Amino acid sequence: MNTVSSTPSAQHVLPPLPYAKDALDPVISAKTLEHHYGKHHQTYVDTLNKLVAGTPYEGKSLEETIAAAKKDGKTSIFNNAAQVWNHTFYWNSLAPKGGADVPAALAKQIDAAFGSLDACKAALLAAATGRFGSGWVWLVQDAGKLRIVDTGNAEQPDASCKPLLVVDVWEHAYYIDYQQRRADHVKAVLDQLLNWRFAADNLA
Ligand code: MN
Numbered sequence: 001m002n003t004v005s006s007t008p009s010a011q012h013v014l015p016p017l018p019y020a021k022d023a024l025d026p027v028i029s030a031k032t033l034e035h036h037y038g039k040h041h042q043t044y045v046d047t048l049n050k051l052v053a054g055t056p057y058e059g060k061s062l063e064e065t066i067a068a069a070k071k072d073g074k075t076s077i078f079n080n081a082a083q084v085w086n087h088t089f090y091w092n093s094l095a096p097k098g099g100a101d102v103p104a105a106l107a108k109q110i111d112a113a114f115g116s117l118d119a120c121k122a123a124l125l126a127a128a129t130g131r132f133g134s135g136w137v138w139l140v141q142d143a144g145k146l147r148i149v150d151t152g153n154a155e156q157p158d159a160s161c162k163p164l165l166v167v168d169v170w171e172h173a174y175y176i177d178y179q180q181r182r183a184d185h186v187k188a189v190l191d192q193l194l195n196w197r198f199a200a201d202n203l204a
Helices: 030-052 062-072 076-093 106-113 117-130 181-194 194-199
Strands: 134-143 145-150 161-168
Touching: 030 076, 062 076, 062 194, 076 161, 076 194, 106 117, 106 194, 117 134, 117 145, 117 181, 161 181, 161 194
Parallel strands: none
Antiparallel strands: 134 145, 134 161
């Protein structure tokens, strides 16, 4: 029986948060997650589903959609699809009681690229505060070496880079808890929430 063919269900879905909404408090409050995950991320998913319905993008995976929309110059589809992907990657880049316990294989690469974990965090903070307006700060593996990339709006690192983790520096990520104080927010994220195990799992 095929009873659903005339009413296609939403193709892209909001993945569950990998922790409870209050698990990142006080750096990221439950109220921020209710808005950031429950409203912003959900809206990117809903908008993407509306934009792709009845187009050649319908049925494509999220990654295929991002690549094709970028190539085709379909800005709205790219922006919403990339924001869906970026936010899911961001939630996984954070962990309750994170910030420490860097797996040895990753620590070795961090030392090789930056000199120390503190220097890596200082570089992430500098990129976060240096990014004018909305965007993302990424730790990536590029040709076998770690480096930091910052991107504007929904943009992602070049396809040649393997993202290891990301920090959201859009105002909606911190305004409820830190108002305009982006540097204070990002410093707290780096010290208390970064999921280095997730980053290590992403190493090529
Ligand atoms: Mn965001």
